[in-house]
Amino acid sequence: MMPARTHPSSDDPLTRALNDSIGEESDAERDLRLKKEIEARVLSDTIDEAIKQEKAILKKQRPVKILLLGKSTALKNFQIIHTPQAWAAERISWRTVVQLNLIRSVRIILETILNSQSFSSRRHSLPLSTSPERSHSPPPPITFRQRYIELEGRLRPLLAIEDSLIQRLAPDNETGEPTTNRLSPHPQKLREISVNALSSWKNVLSKLVNGEGSSGDCPSSYKDPISGLIASMKQDIRTLWTDPEVRSVIQRSKLRIEDLPGFFLNDLDRIASPDYMPSDDDVLKARLKTVGVTEYRFTRETPNMFGSDWRIYDVGGSRTQRAAWAPYFQDVDAIIFLAPISVFDQVLVEDPGVNRLEDTVLLWKQVCSHPFLKKCNIILFMNKTDLMAKKLESGIRLNRYIPSYGERANDFKTASSYLQRKFQVIFNANSPEPRQFYCHMTSLTDMHASAKVIASVTYGTGR
Numbered sequence: 001m002m003p004a005r006t007h008p009s010s011d012d013p014l015t016r017a018l019n020d021s022i023g024e025e026s027d028a029e030r031d032l033r034l035k036k037e038i039e040a041r042v043l044s045d046t047i048d049e050a051i052k053q054e055k056a057i058l059k060k061q062r063p064v065k066i067l068l069l070g071k072s073t074a075l076k077n078f079q080i081i082h083t084p085q086a087w088a089a090e091r092i093s094w095r096t097v098v099q100l101n102l103i104r105s106v107r108i109i110l111e112t113i114l115n116s117q118s119f120s121s122r123r124h125s126l127p128l129s130t131s132p133e134r135s136h137s138p139p140p141p142i143t144f145r146q147r148y149i150e151l152e153g154r155l156r157p158l159l160a161i162e163d164s165l166i167q168r169l170a171p172d173n174e175t176g177e178p179t180t181n182r183l184s185p186h187p188q189k190l191r192e193i194s195v196n197a198l199s200s201w202k203n204v205l206s207k208l209v210n211g212e213g214s215s216g217d218c219p220s221s222y223k224d225p226i227s228g229l230i231a232s233m234k235q236d237i238r239t240l241w242t243d244p245e246v247r248s249v250i251q252r253s254k255l256r257i258e259d260l261p262g263f264f265l266n267d268l269d270r271i272a273s274p275d276y277m278p279s280d281d282d283v284l285k286a287r288l289k290t291v292g293v294t295e296y297r298f299t300r301e302t303p304n305m306f307g308s309d310w311r312i313y314d315v316g317g318s319r320t321q322r323a324a325w326a327p328y329f330q331d332v333d334a335i336i337f338l339a340p341i342s343v344f345d346q347v348l349v350e351d352p353g354v355n356r357l358e359d360t361v362l363l364w365k366q367v368c369s370h371p372f373l374k375k376c377n378i379i380l381f382m383n384k385t386d387l388m389a390k391k392l393e394s395g396i397r398l399n400r401y402i403p404s405y406g407e408r409a410n411d412f413k414t415a416s417s418y419l420q421r422k423f424q425v426i427f428n429a430n431s432p433e434p435r436q437f438y439c440h441m442t443s444l445t446d447m448h449a450s451a452k453v454i455a456s457v458t459y460g461t462g463r
């Protein structure tokens with residue numbers, strides 16, 4: 001009987017495999033194996049690279065999200081640069097805002113006079129005539145108080161229309177002071193025109209204005225009652241703003257009306273004309289308080305390293321509204337933090353015990369230290385530099401409000417770099433991880449000066 005044939009070990013696949021693994025291979029086999037290994041590695045690297053590229057594409061497809069903390073004016077600058085056509089289409093809605101801002105200045109002046117000593121004084125003053133009529137007999141002496149009462153009576157319809165629009169536009173969640181047609185003893189605390197960003201305020205506003213019906217005082221060339229009223233009261237408004245006695249009352253009150261947001265009295269002739277349309281500068285200067293969150297979307301035609309689809313969120317800055325910011329912290333790529341530095345001598349409207357610059361610095365600290373934002377680029381805009389320079393030039397001393405400023409020179413350059421250093425120290429000390437400090441000095445109502453900064457944020461890294 002033939003013995004059972006034993007398979008040579010090379011026939012056993014298991015043995016073969018084991019043999020292979022212990023290196024019993026010929027030179028040709030080894031060369032082949034190495035070649036295959038190289039091919040496999042190349043394939044694997046190609047796959048890795050493809051995955052990486054896909055991830056990058058996905059990242060680019062995800063919108064770049066920027067949160068604007070404070071200053072809707074910054075958003076307006078983005079709109080001018082990135083969506084000029086849509087910006088131009090919005091211009092008409094801003095006309096009413098500018099007009100309401102103008103009426104607000106009228107109200108502030110009337111209230112300042114009402115609260116002044118001159119108002120209660122019985123002192124006689126020159127008659128204030130709005131028409132160049134001549135009379136043979138000298139006019140009877142007239143008090144400042146009488147003049148004021150007459151003027152205020154004539155301007156009352158303006159206040160009434162402002163009042164009704166503010167009330168009808170007021171967002172439900174806003175708890176401002178109730179407005180009345182009467183003048184208030186606190187001009188600074190006047191309720192402002194504010195809109196809820198979630199409602200389409202531009203439509204609401206145009207409906208309200210056009211739906212008011214035309215007033216009897218409204219010249220036919222004016223399409224809406226507010227324009228007509230301003231035109232018919234132009235002379236009285238001018239008198240109020242240019243009268244020397246009124247000027248001296250304002251000066252004594254220390255209220256810098258011309259530096260208040262939304263000041264347009266020097267542009268009265270232009271604004272009171274029948275075909276008035278706000279310029280870019282007017283819209284940048286117009287004051288409209290943000291309540292809620294406005295989302296602004298735009299697509300960059302040439303995508304940069306961050307992608308082409310951008311979202312900018314503008315949030316209301318007053319204290320009560322800050323709780324609404326938190327959900328936006330979760331997946332935001334960059335934060336533009338607006339610090340108005342000119343407010344060093346002002347207090348919060350919502351809490352007169354707190355200095356506004358101090359409030360901004362505390363907020364800056366919170367934002368820098370927020371754990372959700374640790375990977376986020378934070379770009380600081382030290383804004384309202386124009387007003388800051390004006391204030392310092394007029395002799396207002398920074399060290400009166402910030403004692404640590406000491407005896408340093410009270411000029412813009414020294415003061416702004418001092419404040420910049422303070423912001424940087426807080427940034428470095430409070431960031432959970434080290435990160436780059438980006439800071440720009442801005443004056444956002446100056447479109448041309450801001451264009452470069454806005455471009456650097458959108459096109460570059462924020463530097």
Ligand SMILES: Nc1nc2c(ncn2[C@@H]2O[C@H](COP(=O)(O)OP(=O)(O)OP(=O)(O)O)[C@@H](O)[C@H]2O)c(=O)[nH]1
Nearest residue numbers: 070071072073261262284285287290317384443444
């Ligand atoms: N002079 C000057 N005025 C500015 C500057 N930036 C903004 N303003 C004016 O300040 C006013 C208020 O600006 P906004 O940008 O609306 O302020 P905001 O922070 O959005 O205010 P809220 O919506 O109440 O949170 C507007 O009338 C602007 O024109 C600036 O750099 N210089």
Ligand SMILES: [Mg+2]
Nearest residue numbers: 071072289290
């Ligand atoms: Mg705003």
